[in-house]
Amino acid sequence: MKKAEQITLIKSEHAKLDKALSQIPPNHMEVSDTSGEWSIKETLAHLTYWEKELLADYARWVNGQPIHEFESEEEINTLNDATRDKAKTMPLSQAVSEFHQSYDQLIAWLDSLPESELDRPFAYGMTLGEFIGEDTWKHYQEHLYLFEKHL
Template identity: 30%
Template structure:
């Protein structure tokens, strides 16, 4: 699927990838959702926590940018080469949370992403230089990375991890 370049394409791609991920998750038991080492050391629950935390970060970056602030991206004291450390921090923050809480928060985060995207204009999403904090990128690319692309990554890796577990 080509990378979205319009708001309509972005919303359609998010819907397609979200439905595919939800379909995969619907076929899993709570035990399968919390089984460790499906994706690296992570359970499926941990993957969902990872997705929702990245969505929260993008929403927070956007909110800060609207106030004229330049957010710490990807996180305070970290740069893009330190994503593994950031992802470990995310894991540690959420690993002891209940599955139901993570699922509920993931659905809420997804809805917030959609409502934010829907509130933005085509230029807000895809015009380069629209926001100082996005530098040479577009706001849309941040939304793509934290929704449809991340959902595809999650689905692909969960399927691969579950398949590998069955072959053991």
């Protein structure tokens, strides 16, 4: 996938989250349902964490440092749970602000990224371009249903 297509997908899927987010009353953003489903605030922190981790992984990679590839789903779930726990005590305004800031950083990084980088092997047997998709637009799609449930 070309860089312009990747950026278009990221912006399009993120816009869906933003639109839903703008329609959710703030007092609904910190409420988890009884099934254990994450709150909007926790999900914002989760998405933010993985965007920031993508940027950090790339920085490590270009500096010749290893990228941490998780050994199992359990390891990822443990990290996600820790991110969720941290989000529980975070002010909603901080979660929303960091969500927008990490996205802006991501788009700025993508704008400056040479197109040729997208085809280079990166992690988990994926190219950088494939990996970017996993941590951005595909990840947004995965969690959009939760935002839409609160509309």
